[in-house]
Amino acid sequence: MTASIAIFGSAFNPPSLGHKSVIERLTHFDKVILLPSFSHAWGKQMLDFDLRCQLVQAFIEDLAMDNLELSTLEKEIAVGDEAITTFAVLEALEQQYPAAHLTFVIGPDNFLNFAKFFKADEIMKRWQVLACPETVKVRSTQIREQIINNRKISHLTTNKVATMLSENKWYVN
Numbered sequence: 001m002t003a004s005i006a007i008f009g010s011a012f013n014p015p016s017l018g019h020k021s022v023i024e025r026l027t028h029f030d031k032v033i034l035l036p037s038f039s040h041a042w043g044k045q046m047l048d049f050d051l052r053c054q055l056v057q058a059f060i061e062d063l064a065m066d067n068l069e070l071s072t073l074e075k076e077i078a079v080g081d082e083a084i085t086t087f088a089v090l091e092a093l094e095q096q097y098p099a100a101h102l103t104f105v106i107g108p109d110n111f112l113n114f115a116k117f118f119k120a121d122e123i124m125k126r127w128q129v130l131a132c133p134e135t136v137k138v139r140s141t142q143i144r145e146q147i148i149n150n151r152k153i154s155h156l157t158t159n160k161v162a163t164m165l166s167e168n169k170w171y172v173n
Contacts, residue, residue: 062158
């Protein structure tokens with residue numbers, strides 16, 4: 001039987017309950033790979049990659065779903081400061097999992113801009129693309145704003161992530 005793998009790429013800057021609401025709808029996949037952006041294609045400023053990976057790992061622990069896995073693939077295939085394209089990621093994952101059925105999961109904001117993705121047409125021909133909107137409208141931006149304004153974030157993300165953010169003050173300037 002061919003394994004089904006969902007690839008959920010995001011900045012995860014930081015992981016939010018919005019991300020969680022997408023992930024919870026991917027339980028029918030054998031594996032769900034959470035793929036933090038290493039270098040954002042459109043120049044988005046993000047917390048250090050390794051720190052975001054720590055947050056994603058805590059997020060995975062909080063979600064306690066057997067099919068979740070953190071991938072640092074973007075860092076592994078990065079060349080200097082060049083942006084990592086979805087196409088490059090999917091090609092690399094196809095090499096890692098040659099017998100798997102790969103599905104790239106994107107939020108509605110990225111789906112509306114999908115035509116701007118590098119080789120968007122070829123991505124659509126070679127792999128499945130699933131637009132999966134959040135059912136909980138919590139964005140990473142809200143968490144960062146709450147942290148900057150010294151407000152509680154426990155209602156916006158999972159327990160371990162909230163604790164790590166509160167203790168380390170990563171988004172405080």
